[in-house]
Amino acid sequence: MQSNGMLIDTFSAPFVKRIVNSVALSILLLCMPAASWAASLSGDSSTYLQSREAADNSKILGGYEYLDFAVQDLGNDTISFHTGGWLRDDFQTEEYGTKTNSDLQYSYLSFKSKTDNTVVNLGRVMVFEGVAAERVDGLYARTDLKAGFGVSAFGGTPVETNINMPGDNVIYGGRLSQGGDSYKIGISALKEEKDSQDYRKEEGIDIWAHAMDKVDITGRSSYNDITKGWMEHTYVLMLGPFSNLRFDTTASWINYDDYFFRATTSALSVINGQILDGEKVRILGESASYRATDNVSIIADYKNFDYTIEGAANYYGGLLKYSADEGSGGAGLGYHRMSGATDKVRYNEYRVYGYKKLGKFDLTADLLDVVYDAPIFGVKDSYSGSLAAQYDLAEAWKLGADVEYSQNPDFNKDVRGMVKLLYRFGAKGGA
Amino acid sequence: MNKIKTKIILLAGLALLFGLYACAHTSSIATQHPVEVTGFPICSDCHTDWRTAMDHTSDWAARHRFYAEQQTGTCKVCHKESFCSDCHAHKEELKPSDKYKDSPERTLPHRGDYLNQHKIDGRINPASCMKCHGRSNNERCLTCHR
Numbered sequence: 001m002q003s004n005g006m007l008i009d010t011f012s013a014p015f016v017k018r019i020v021n022s023v024a025l026s027i028l029l030l031c032m033p034a035a036s037w038a039a040s041l042s043g044d045s046s047t048y049l050q051s052r053e054a055a056d057n058s059k060i061l062g063g064y065e066y067l068d069f070a071v072q073d074l075g076n077d078t079i080s081f082h083t084g085g086w087l088r089d090d091f092q093t094e095e096y097g098t099k100t101n102s103d104l105q106y107s108y109l110s111f112k113s114k115t116d117n118t119v120v121n122l123g124r125v126m127v128f129e130g131v132a133a134e135r136v137d138g139l140y141a142r143t144d145l146k147a148g149f150g151v152s153a154f155g156g157t158p159v160e161t162n163i164n165m166p167g168d169n170v171i172y173g174g175r176l177s178q179g180g181d182s183y184k185i186g187i188s189a190l191k192e193e194k195d196s197q198d199y200r201k202e203e204g205i206d207i208w209a210h211a212m213d214k215v216d217i218t219g220r221s222s223y224n225d226i227t228k229g230w231m232e233h234t235y236v237l238m239l240g241p242f243s244n245l246r247f248d249t250t251a252s253w254i255n256y257d258d259y260f261f262r263a264t265t266s267a268l269s270v271i272n273g274q275i276l277d278g279e280k281v282r283i284l285g286e287s288a289s290y291r292a293t294d295n296v297s298i299i300a301d302y303k304n305f306d307y308t309i310e311g312a313a314n315y316y317g318g319l320l321k322y323s324a325d326e327g328s329g330g331a332g333l334g335y336h337r338m339s340g341a342t343d344k345v346r347y348n349e350y351r352v353y354g355y356k357k358l359g360k361f362d363l364t365a366d367l368l369d370v371v372y373d374a375p376i377f378g379v380k381d382s383y384s385g386s387l388a389a390q391y392d393l394a395e396a397w398k399l400g401a402d403v404e405y406s407q408n409p410d411f412n413k414d415v416r417g418m419v420k421l422l423y424r425f426g427a428k429g430g431a
Numbered sequence: 432m433n434k435i436k437t438k439i440i441l442l443a444g445l446a447l448l449f450g451l452y453a454c455a456h457t458s459s460i461a462t463q464h465p466v467e468v469t470g471f472p473i474c475s476d477c478h479t480d481w482r483t484a485m486d487h488t489s490d491w492a493a494r495h496r497f498y499a500e501q502q503t504g505t506c507k508v509c510h511k512e513s514f515c516s517d518c519h520a521h522k523e524e525l526k527p528s529d530k531y532k533d534s535p536e537r538t539l540p541h542r543g544d545y546l547n548q549h550k551i552d553g554r555i556n557p558a559s560c561m562k563c564h565g566r567s568n569n570e571r572c573l574t575c576h577r
Contacts, residue, residue: 103522145451267576353535368543384543408544
C-alpha cells in the first residue's frame with residue numbers, strides 16, 4: 001500500500017490540496033483529545049487481487065486496497081469525519097497505461113444538528129440535490145426551514161476527469177423544496193464555470209407525491225440553460241401493494257442534444273462522438289411484481305424505446321426470485337428479450353443464479369447467457385459463468401475467492417479470478 | 432439600477448431564509464436505522480406513511496435516484512457514503528459486479544461480458560451511461576473512445 005502522499009499527488013489544483021490539508025489538520029486537532037471525547041472509529045478495508053486478460057491480450061494482475069472509515073462523536077455527537085478511497089498496483093503490467101493508480105472518492109468533515117436536519121459538509125463531498133449529482137471539492141450545506149421548506153447549497157471545484165481547460169474551474173448550485181407528509185416539490189439549479197465562461201447551466205424541478213393510499217408519483221424535469229432545451233423529463237407512477245401485487249409505470253423523454261452536452265468522452269458526445277445529433281428518445285416502461293410468499297417473488301417488466309431517428313426497440317421479460325429467511329440463501333431464474341431495429345440489438349438473455357450460506361461459508365453460482373439473433377464476430381452465444389466462495393475467518397474478517405469463465409465476441413475461453421480479504425472495524429454501520 | 436435591485440432582492444431572500452430557519456423546529460432524521468434490516472428493505476412492511484414509496488422492489492435501481500436527489504438523509508439512515516461510491520465513482524477500475532460476485536441478487540451494472548454488451552446498451556439507452564461516465568469515471572472509455 002502506498003503512502004498518503006500518493007493520494008495527495010493525484011490532485012492537480014492547489015485549492016484541492018489546501019482543502020485536504022485543512023481537513024486533515026482539523027481532524028488531527030479534533031482527534032487529539034479523542035480519549036476524553038470518546039470518539040468512535042468505524043470502517044471497512046477491502047483488499048482485492050484480480051487476475052484477468054485485457055482486450056489487447058496483456059495479462060493483468062492488479063492489487064487493490066479500498067479503505068473507508070468514519071470518525072464519529074468528535075467533541076459531541078454532531079461532528080464526524082468520513083473518508084474513502086482506493087489504491088492499485090499492477091504486479092504484472094501497466095493497467096490503463098499506469099503501473100499504479102488511486103482515487104480519493106470522498107473525504108469531508110461533517111456537522112449534523114439534532115434539529116432541523118441541518119448538515120454542513122466540508123471537503124470532497126458528493127452532492128445529490130435535484131439536478132446536481134456531482135462530486136465537489138468544497139462545501140455542501142442543507143437545512144429545514146419553517147412551513148415545510150428546505151434549502152440546500154453547494155459550491156467548490158468540480159471533481160471531473162479528462163477536462164483540460166485553462167483558468168478557474170468552479171461549480172455551485174442549490175435546491176429549494178417545500179413539502180409535507182404526502183408531497184414534496186423542489187426547484188434546483190447548478191452552474192459550472194471554466195475560465196470564467198459558462199460551461200454548464202442547468203435548472204430542474206422534482207416532485208414526489210403520495211396522491212392517495214397506494215398511489216405515489218415521483219420524477220424530475222431538467223433544463224439546459226445553455227442549449228436552451230429540456231434535457232429530460234422522467235416520471236414514475238407506483239401503485240400498490242394490492243395483496244402483494246405492485247405496479248410501477250415509467251415515462252421518460254430525453255433530448256440528446258441537450259442531455260449529452262458537455263460529455264467528456266466521444267462515446268457520449270453529440271459534437272464529436274457517437275451520439276446522434278438531433279436524436280430524441282421516449283421510454284415507456286411497466287414493471288409488475290408479485291410477492292407470492294414471503295420468500296418467492298415474480299417480476300415481469302417491459303420497456304419500449306421510441307427514437308426519432310433510429311426506430312424503436314422493446315425489452316421485456318421476467319424474473320422468478322427466491323429468498324430464504326434471514327438472507328441464508330436465494331436463487332433467481334430470468335429471461336429477457338431485446339428486440340431492436342437492427343440485428344445488432346436483437347438478442348435473448350437468460351440468467352440463473354443461486355447463493356447459500358453453509359456454516360461459515362457463503363457459496364454463489366451465477367450464469368448469464370446472451371444469444372444474439374445474428375452472430376457478432378462469429379459468436380452467436382455469449383455466456384459467462386462464475387463461482388464464488390467466502391469464508392468467515394472471524395467476526396470482522398472474511399476471505400473470499402471467485403473465478404469466472406466466459407465465451408463472447410471479444411474473448412475466447414476467458415478465465416478471470418479474484419481473491420479478496422474483507423475487514424470491518426469499529427461500530428456497526430450500514431451497507 | 433438593475434444591480435441595486437438584484438442586491439436588494441438577494442438580501443431580502445437571504446433575510447427570509449434566515450427567518451424561516453430561525454422559526455423551524457423539526458427533528459433531525461435518525462443517523463442510523465433503529466432496527467437492523469437484512470436483505471432488500473420493504474419499508475411498507477412496517478411503515479404506512481411516505482416511506483412506503485422507498486420499498487426496495489425490483490425496479491428500485493431505476494428509481495432510486497429520485498429519492499437520493501430529494502432526501503439523501505433518508506438513504507444515509509442505512510447506507511454509508513461508500514455504498515454510493517461503489518457505482519457513482521470519480522475513478523474506478525473494478526466493476527461493481529466483480530467486487531460483489533457473491534451478491535448475484537443485487538442489481539449491479541456491467542455483469543458478465545460487458546465489453547460487447549456496452550455497445551448494445553450504449554445504442555439502446557446511452558443516457559443510462561451518462562450519469563456515471565459522462566464527465567467522470569471514463570478513463571476506461573477513453574482507451575478506445577478518444
